[in-house]
Amino acid sequence: MLTINLIREKKEFVIERLKVKNFKAEEIIDKILELDTSRREIQSKTDFLQSEMNRISKEIGTLMKNGNKAEAEAAREKTYSLKEEIKTLSGKLIPIDNDLKTEIVRLPNLPHESVPDGFGADDNVTVKQGGVIPQLHETALPHWELIKKYDIIDFDLGIKLTGAGFPVYKGKGAKLERALVSFFLDEGEKAGYTEIMPPIMVNEDSGFGTGQLPDKEGQMYHATPDNFYLIPTAEVPVTNIYRDVILTADELPKKNMAYTPCFRREAGSWGADVRGLNRLHQFDKVEIVRIAHPDHSYESLNEMVSHVENLVSKLGLPYRILRLCGGDMSFTSALTYDFEVWSAAQKRWLEVSSVSNFESFQANRLKCRFKEKGGKQTRLVHTLNGSALALPRIVAALLENNQTESGIKIPAVLVPYTGFDTIG
Numbered sequence: 217m218l219t220i221n222l223i224r225e226k227k228e229f230v231i232e233r234l235k236v237k238n239f240k241a242e243e244i245i246d247k248i249l250e251l252d253t254s255r256r257e258i259q260s261k262t263d264f265l266q267s268e269m270n271r272i273s274k275e276i277g278t279l280m281k282n283g284n285k286a287e288a289e290a291a292r293e294k295t296y297s298l299k300e301e302i303k304t305l306s307g308k309l310i311p312i313d314n315d316l317k318t319e320i321v322r323l324p325n326l327p328h329e330s331v332p333d334g335f336g337a338d339d340n341v342t343v344k345q346g347g348v349i350p351q352l353h354e355t356a357l358p359h360w361e362l363i364k365k366y367d368i369i370d371f372d373l374g375i376k377l378t379g380a381g382f383p384v385y386k387g388k389g390a391k392l393e394r395a396l397v398s399f400f401l402d403e404g405e406k407a408g409y410t411e412i413m414p415p416i417m418v419n420e421d422s423g424f425g426t427g428q429l430p431d432k433e434g435q436m437y438h439a440t441p442d443n444f445y446l447i448p449t450a451e452v453p454v455t456n457i458y459r460d461v462i463l464t465a466d467e468l469p470k471k472n473m474a475y476t477p478c479f480r481r482e483a484g485s486w487g488a489d490v491r492g493l494n495r496l497h498q499f500d501k502v503e504i505v506r507i508a509h510p511d512h513s514y515e516s517l518n519e520m521v522s523h524v525e526n527l528v529s530k531l532g533l534p535y536r537i538l539r540l541c542g543g544d545m546s547f548t549s550a551l552t553y554d555f556e557v558w559s560a561a562q563k564r565w566l567e568v569s570s571v572s573n574f575e576s577f578q579a580n581r582l583k584c585r586f587k588e589k590g591g592k593q594t595r596l597v598h599t600l601n602g603s604a605l606a607l608p609r610i611v612a613a614l615l616e617n618n619q620t621e622s623g624i625k626i627p628a629v630l631v632p633y634t635g636f637d638t639i640g
Contacts, residue, residue: 217321217580219596223248233326236333236542244322251316255309262305269298321430325577327542328551334541340554341541346525347534350560350617358561359612360492362619363389366639369493381497388639392614392626393500395633396607397475400502400527404604407523409473409504414453416476417444422456425582427548427574437479450474450503451601455578458507462594463586469516470507473604475500493608494566500607506600507584510576513598514551517573520602521553524569527605530629533613534558536565550575557609561616566609571602615639 223230227245234241272291279288332341363369368389374382385393401411423429423445428436437446447453454474463470478501504523508516521537528535540552552572556565576596579585585594618625623640631637 217577218323218326219576219580220248220252220316220320223320223323224252230323230326234324236327236331237324237545238335238543239324241323244319248316248319248323251312251319255312255316258305258309258312262302262309265298265302265305269295269302272298321581324547325550325574327545327549328573328575330539331545331551332539332541335543336541337544339541340538340544343537343539343553344525345534345536346529347532347558349534349558352560352616352619353621355621356561356616356619358492359559359615362561362615362624363492366624368392368639371492379497381495383493383496383498388634388636391634391636392611392630392639393607395630396605396610397500397502398633399630400604401473401475403527403530404473404502404504404523407471409471412450412454412457412472412474414447414450414457414474414476416447416453416479418447418452418456419444421459422452425456425459426452426578427546427581428452431547435481437481446479447476448480449478449501449601449603450476451505454503454505455507455599455601456582458584458597458599459582461584463507463584463597465509465586465588468507468509468586468597469512471504472506473502473504475502477501478606493612496608502604504602504604508598508600509586510595510598513573513575513600516598516600517551517553517571520571520600520604524555524571524602524604528555528557528568531610531614531627533610533617546570546572548572548574548577550577555603555605557613559609559613559616561619562612566613568609568613569603569605572600574599574601 218230223245227249231241231245272295276288276291279291332339334340357365366388368386370384370386373384377384405411417439420429420443428448436448439446454472457472458470477498479498481497504520506516506520525535525537535555535557538554538556540554545552549572552570554567555569556567559566575598578599579596584597584599586597587594614627615624618627623638626634626637626639
């Protein structure tokens with residue numbers, strides 16, 4: 217969340233930057249500043265009364281020592297009165313603090329200065345494109361037909377076991393899925409990321425820390441009796457490792473990665489765009505997460521983008537990198553690059569990764585800070601994450617782009633992991 221100091225000191229700047237995200241902030245900010253003024257007035261009065269009580273308490277000892285019992289008793293009565301007044305003020309402060317927090321968390325993160333204006337996907341900016349778009353034979357099939365032809369993924373069985381959007385991977389389909397996970401983790405290790413195996417359920421504090429709560433309750437599966445949430449991405453548990461932690465500058469950046477299944481309830485629409493593996497309720501993903509020094513977080517972002525580009529290049533997939541416009545960015549992001557790969561049979565681009573810098577927005581929720589060497593003051597870190605990579609659409613593109621009339625070729629980098637070079 218945004219800091220109250222930023223909102224107080226740069227009100228107009230915050231309002232103008234949030235307009236890039238098409239967010240009207242004036243009313244919320246006015247309410248925040250009104251609450252903040254009340255809070256500071258009460259806190260100032262409380263601090264004064266507490267100081268006065270401390271002063272009188274010290275005088276009581278001197279008065280008693282000098283035998284002035286009556287004056288000491290009067291002073292003691294005065295401290296009782298001050299204590300009650302402080303208690304009353306504290307009672308007023310609690311609801312104001314709660315209301316202030318409620319309003320602040322309604323504000324999205326400020327977009328970076330490089331974020332283009334826009335309302336949706338059509339306004340995103342292509343910053344790079346690579347790879348060669350394959351020319352398929354006339355009888356080429358989309359992946360939802362290929363998986364039936366070769367019996368490698370079963371959606372009907374998934375419906376029987378759970379429901380729509382929960383596929384069952386079989387035989388070479390399961391091996392391909394596992395091969396991709398291992399390949400992505402091995403490449404992440406080469407790039408200096410430490411592997412984490414986190415829980416796939418998190419508590420409410422973790423959901424709040426990374427910004428899923430209170431913004432996306434409806435998109436997450438909720439285990440109501442325990443008040444746990446199935447994770448929508450490994451970003452949530454891995455980033456929350458650093459909740460309420462104070463790091464030192466020489467520990468930064470922290471580079472972690474994790475493979476987890478991911479769960480999202482929002483995949484409810486119909487049509488070709490969401491057929492087959494294009495959108496699922498459960499899917500596998502390798503996530504990379506960084507905790508970075510604020511002065512170097514955009515260097516970290518560029519390194520993460522390069523890492524993801526290296527992955528799709530090694531898989532031989534045509535790709536493009538988009539800088540998202542304000543209207544297509546997430547609530548928490550300051551700057552996001554999306555990766556899309558070309559689906560030859562569907563003849564369209566499929567999003568397979570988002571790589572984002574959240575600057576201090578998540579860190580302020582997490583209370584994740586650091587100290588410079590020899591320093592006493594703490595500063596908020598910057599947090600970043602990216603898909604490296606999400607598997608369903610990668611699998612869809614690999615199946616479609618590499619199909620021949622005699623079978624599906626496996627990219628050379630995956631053969632050591634699959635143990636076969638063709639599905640067919």
